[in-house]
Amino acid sequence: MEETAQPVPQTPGRRTDEDAPPQLGAPQMRRVTWAMLGQSLRLAWGDMRRAPVFGLMFSSVYVLIGYGMAMVTWATGQSYWLVFAAIGFPLIGPFAAVGLYEVSRRLERGAPLNFYKIFGVVFNQSKRQLPSICAVIIIVFLFWFFLAHMIFALFLGLSTMTNISSSYEVYFTANGLTMIAVGTVVGAGFAMLLYSITVMALPLLLDREVDFVTAMIVSVQTVTANFVPMLLWGVFIAVATFAALLPWFLGLFFTLPLFGHATWHLYRLTAIEGSTRD
Numbered sequence: 001m002e003e004t005a006q007p008v009p010q011t012p013g014r015r016t017d018e019d020a021p022p023q024l025g026a027p028q029m030r031r032v033t034w035a036m037l038g039q040s041l042r043l044a045w046g047d048m049r050r051a052p053v054f055g056l057m058f059s060s061v062y063v064l065i066g067y068g069m070a071m072v073t074w075a076t077g078q079s080y081w082l083v084f085a086a087i088g089f090p091l092i093g094p095f096a097a098v099g100l101y102e103v104s105r106r107l108e109r110g111a112p113l114n115f116y117k118i119f120g121v122v123f124n125q126s127k128r129q130l131p132s133i134c135a136v137i138i139i140v141f142l143f144w145f146f147l148a149h150m151i152f153a154l155f156l157g158l159s160t161m162t163n164i165s166s167s168y169e170v171y172f173t174a175n176g177l178t179m180i181a182v183g184t185v186v187g188a189g190f191a192m193l194l195y196s197i198t199v200m201a202l203p204l205l206l207d208r209e210v211d212f213v214t215a216m217i218v219s220v221q222t223v224t225a226n227f228v229p230m231l232l233w234g235v236f237i238a239v240a241t242f243a244a245l246l247p248w249f250l251g252l253f254f255t256l257p258l259f260g261h262a263t264w265h266l267y268r269l270t271a272i273e274g275s276t277r278d
Contacts, residue, residue, distance in 0.1 A: 022209045025276035026218045029200070032226035036269045037233055044261035047104050051113055054103045055257030061096040062256055066249040094134055094202055098122050100260030101206050108268070121206075129205050129212040136216070137194060144190045148183060155179035195234045196223040203267035218277070222270065233266075 048055050102121045106113055125131075155175045170176050200219035204210060223230045237259050244251025 022207060024209050026204065026208065026210045026214050027271040028275040028277055029218065029222050029270050030272060032222070032229050032270055034229060036266060037229060040262040040266040040269060043265040044258050047107050047261040048257050050107060051103050054099065054113065056253060058096045058099045058260070059253050059256040062093065063249045063252050066245070094130055095122055095125060097202055097260050098125050098130065098206050100257060101203050101264040104261045104264040129215065132212040133198065133201060133205065133216065136197065140190060140194055144187065147186060151179055151183050151186065191238070192234070196220045199223065199263065200267055203264050
């Protein structure tokens with residue numbers, strides 16, 4: 001089963017062999033400009049229109065996980081399952097993102113969108129460096145949950161409440177509001193850390209043969225060297241994704257393919273073709 005893509009103009013020096021082995025070494029990275037961010041979104045919108053089936057398929061992974069979380073919360077009224085989500089979701093999410101990157105890469109090269117080959121590329125990432133970066137994400141997630149419990153215990157550990165799921169008034173006390181403020185700041189720091197180490201690392205691991213530590217270093221250096229545009233890009237993604245959660249997660253069918261394709265194009269616009277870092 002195939003969804004045929006129309007050939008697109010090729011950038012000079014870009015390889016058109018869809019099965020060509022990845023280039024060795026991390027690339028040198030350009031300065032990220034506002035024009036690049038806008039162009040990434042326009043190219044992503046074009047990819048979504050040309051390959052909507054793949055966007056729906058890969059985003060459904062996130063939507064189904066969201067529904068699963070909501071169902072467990074509704075049925076049990078407990079939050080302990082978040083630990084399992086912290087372990088399971090980072091293992092699955094990056095692979096779905098790689099699927100969107102591969103679709104954009106094939107559209108970019110004018111290659112046919114063959115379901116078998118695209119899912120083969122996604123599956124083959126399990127034999128490369130992607131599981132290692134997934135493990136790093138899991139460690140950061142678990143450490144955040146550990147700190148979140150410590151923050152809760154520090155500010156509300158001695159508060160009288162009958163049930164954490166129903167005693168919402170405790171959060172409007174002085175300690176409760178302070179806990180929310182501190183937790184928000186700390187959570188934002190962890191979110192920024194995960195964003196910094198993955199935003200360029202994930203597409204880089206698909207595009208080139210490089211170890212995951214180098215990929216994360218390149219990603220962090222790209223974010224720090226272009227802090228303002230990359231920070232606002234991350235905030236834009238976070239706000240849009242949060243808004244997409246509100247209509248029963250249905251908005252994710254739009255935002256996740258859009259930002260998945262856009263991330264690939266931003267990486268391609270930033271990475272200098274054919275170059276390697278010293």
